[in-house]
Amino acid sequence: MSTIRLESITKIFPPNVVAVDNVSLKIEKGEFFVLLGPSGCGKTTTLRIIAGLEKPTRGRVYIDEEDVTDLPPRKRDIAMVFQTWALYPHMKVYDNIAFPLKLRKLPQHEIDRRVREVAKMLRIEELLDRYPKQLSGGQQQRVALARALVRNPRAWLMDEPLSNLDALLRVQMRAELKRLQKELKITTVYVTHDQVEAMTMADRIAVMNRGRVLQVGTPFEVYHNPRTIFVGGFIGSPPMNFVRATFDKVGENYVLRFENVSLTIPSELGKHIENRVGTGSEVVIGIRPEHISLASAEEENAIPGEIYVVEPLGTETILNVKIGETVIKMKVLKELILPVGERVWIKFDLDRIHIFDPKTEEAIV
Amino acid sequence: MGKLGVIAAIAFLVAVLSYFLIPLLWMIFAAFDPNAGPELKIPTNPSLVNFEKLAEPIGAAVPYTWILNSLIIASASATLATVLALLAAYVMTRHSFRGQEALTTMFVSFRLIPVIVIALPIMVLYKGWGLNNTLQGVILAHTALILPFAILILDGYLRGIPTTYEEAAMIDGCSKLGAFLRITLPLALPGLVTVWLISFVFSWGEYVIPRLIIATETLTPAAVGLDYFKGLHGQIDYGRIAAFSILYTLPVVAIFMYIKKYLQRGVAGLVSR
Numbered sequence: 001m002s003t004i005r006l007e008s009i010t011k012i013f014p015p016n017v018v019a020v021d022n023v024s025l026k027i028e029k030g031e032f033f034v035l036l037g038p039s040g041c042g043k044t045t046t047l048r049i050i051a052g053l054e055k056p057t058r059g060r061v062y063i064d065e066e067d068v069t070d071l072p073p074r075k076r077d078i079a080m081v082f083q084t085w086a087l088y089p090h091m092k093v094y095d096n097i098a099f100p101l102k103l104r105k106l107p108q109h110e111i112d113r114r115v116r117e118v119a120k121m122l123r124i125e126e127l128l129d130r131y132p133k134q135l136s137g138g139q140q141q142r143v144a145l146a147r148a149l150v151r152n153p154r155a156w157l158m159d160e161p162l163s164n165l166d167a168l169l170r171v172q173m174r175a176e177l178k179r180l181q182k183e184l185k186i187t188t189v190y191v192t193h194d195q196v197e198a199m200t201m202a203d204r205i206a207v208m209n210r211g212r213v214l215q216v217g218t219p220f221e222v223y224h225n226p227r228t229i230f231v232g233g234f235i236g237s238p239p240m241n242f243v244r245a246t247f248d249k250v251g252e253n254y255v256l257r258f259e260n261v262s263l264t265i266p267s268e269l270g271k272h273i274e275n276r277v278g279t280g281s282e283v284v285i286g287i288r289p290e291h292i293s294l295a296s297a298e299e300e301n302a303i304p305g306e307i308y309v310v311e312p313l314g315t316e317t318i319l320n321v322k323i324g325e326t327v328i329k330m331k332v333l334k335e336l337i338l339p340v341g342e343r344v345w346i347k348f349d350l351d352r353i354h355i356f357d358p359k360t361e362e363a364i365v
Numbered sequence: 366m367g368k369l370g371v372i373a374a375i376a377f378l379v380a381v382l383s384y385f386l387i388p389l390l391w392m393i394f395a396a397f398d399p400n401a402g403p404e405l406k407i408p409t410n411p412s413l414v415n416f417e418k419l420a421e422p423i424g425a426a427v428p429y430t431w432i433l434n435s436l437i438i439a440s441a442s443a444t445l446a447t448v449l450a451l452l453a454a455y456v457m458t459r460h461s462f463r464g465q466e467a468l469t470t471m472f473v474s475f476r477l478i479p480v481i482v483i484a485l486p487i488m489v490l491y492k493g494w495g496l497n498n499t500l501q502g503v504i505l506a507h508t509a510l511i512l513p514f515a516i517l518i519l520d521g522y523l524r525g526i527p528t529t530y531e532e533a534a535m536i537d538g539c540s541k542l543g544a545f546l547r548i549t550l551p552l553a554l555p556g557l558v559t560v561w562l563i564s565f566v567f568s569w570g571e572y573v574i575p576r577l578i579i580a581t582e583t584l585t586p587a588a589v590g591l592d593y594f595k596g597l598h599g600q601i602d603y604g605r606i607a608a609f610s611i612l613y614t615l616p617v618v619a620i621f622m623y624i625k626k627y628l629q630r631g632v633a634g635l636v637s638r
């Protein structure tokens with residue numbers, strides 16, 4: 001169990017691709033830490049810098065508070081599972097798993113004992129005599145995990161290890177990986193672009209975009225308190241709805257106006273926005289599909305709309321409701337499959353709305 | 366296709382095949398015929414006497430020596446070229462430096478110059494270096510001639526092996542060079558073998574360099590040695606030429622059969638997924 005700390009890491013690939021932009025992170029002992037972000041945001045590069053496969057242009061890397069920035073990968077005592085698993089094609093499964101131990105010159109019987117132990121744990125004992133190309137994707141994945149596990153490394157680095165598996169296996173392995181990590185208490189840095197994977201597996205998530213870390217927090221925190229429009233839109237399925245609105249004060253009431261709608265918001269929230277940006281300013285409302293419900297016309301703050309698209313998911317249904325020119329996604333019970341074109345009234349849960357500044361894209365409240 | 370069509374097609378194939386095979390057939394028949402002549406005929410009392418006669422000297426050397434010289438030159442050139450090409454290809458594929466592409470282009474264009482054009486300057490230079498009339502001289506020249514192609518083939522081969530394996534090995538505990546030697550090298554083995562064999566075949570058949578550099582009959586390789594059979598004693602011993610030709614051809618045929626088998630076994634396929 002070890003800590004990993006990144007201090008102002010920047011990586012610039014020639015000529016001037018800024019892959020990682022001034023990233024600082026502290027990963028705690030035994031933590032399952034997920035780097036989450038869209039493709040090309042610098043997750044892999046960050047992981048490779050921790051591994052020592054890339055040198056940062058600026059910044060330092062610490063493992064257990066020891067500066068390892070200038071150490072080659074082999075001196076960092078970390079293990080890595082690659083996206084393509086990178087099993088050595090010319091070695092049998094047994095030799096693949098034994099490889100890190102052979103390099104450490106362990107006695108033969110000790111190597112054998114540990115290979116068999118880890119193979120048993122991952123249920124690949126009967127595959128030890130095969131070559132990697134004779135294995136299915138899921139089996140190769142287990143072998144890659146076994147190779148990373150066999151030498152009790154200080155940390156586990158994983159780069160989208162599940163992305164090459166089919167959907168069903170992915171869900172299965174997700175749970176199994178999490179259990180394994182908790183059981184062995186190995187500090188883990190896990191890279192993924194799949195927010196569901198991040199939410200379900202992580203102790204903490206760092207959401208990245210364009211080389212920067214936008215927010216670090218528990219899945220609960222990044223889900224419920226997104227600090228930017230990007231984080232709100234990236235996490236959750238379907239993603240948060242965003243609506244541009246004007247913030248104003250009418251008499252004693254604070255209102256948000258968009259399309260032909262005028263929402264009266266709780267005065268505490270209104271005061272807060274007023275203090276931050278002032279009345280008459282443009283804001284962006286963020287609201288999650290699960291925080292919108294169907295309402296009746298006479299209810300306060302009910303918004304008229306028209307059913308645009310219906311997406312039944314089995315356990316629930318996603319309604320796309322058109323309000324003027326704006327389309328809003330909302331989650332309703334699975335039984336509620338309404339005909340397209342039907343006129344409906346909907347209601348935002350105003351205690352759950354997020355307000356962002358359209359210029360900085362950062363949360364105001 | 367009608368019956369007539371099939372017959373016509375077969376007849377055509379036989380005609381084409383004969384065109385290519387008759388010289389070969391003559392060689393085989395004549396080699397085992399003690400009374401071989403310039404005409405194509407099946408030996409009436411086949412024997413190995415022609416091969417035995419290859420142990421008798423022609424001028425100052427025994428023909429078998431020429432085969433031996435060829436074996437030495439070809440295997441040494443092939444080995445040297447393969448090792449040097451591997452080192453070059455390693456640097457070219459696993460490190461990046463300025464002028465990388467220009468270097469590759471240069472290698473290829475060098476090889477487009479006909480051997481005969483380079484042979485003369487080599488001979489002149491060798492005079493100063495004392496390499497004329499030595500096997501080392503031929504080996505060195507052949508290595509240089511083979512190298513561009515060998516580098517090109519290995520460069521392509523190494524590029525085809527993802528660096529991820531080496532990276533995984535470095536994380537597992539190897540140094541950069543160690544990862545290359547332990548992981549990439551075994552994966553590149555089919556490529557190395559192919560390059561070695563192709564180099565061997567080139568050197569084995571190359572005529573111009575030894576023709577210009579070697580003056581002593583005992584140091585002559587087989588390609589040049591063939592020349593000496595013609596009319597040395599006023600007449601041509603067809604049987605002996607044929608026997609020698611067979612010995613000269615065998616290694617090349619064996620190598621091509623081996624390469625074919627090697628590639629068919631699909632060792633290269635291990636890497637692709």
Ligand SMILES: Nc1ncnc2c1ncn2[C@@H]1O[C@H](COP(=O)(O)OP(=O)(O)O)[C@@H](O)[C@H]1O
Pocket residue numbers: 013014017018019037038039040041042043044045046
């Ligand atoms: N070796 C490299 N040379 C140049 N650019 C690179 C290199 N590796 C990554 N990049 C660039 O850096 C950015 C981040 O890449 P990466 O870390 O692989 O993103 P992610 O893993 O989040 O998809 C991308 O724009 C990518 O094109």
Ligand SMILES: [Mg+2]
Pocket residue numbers: 040043044045
């Ligand atoms: Mg990546």
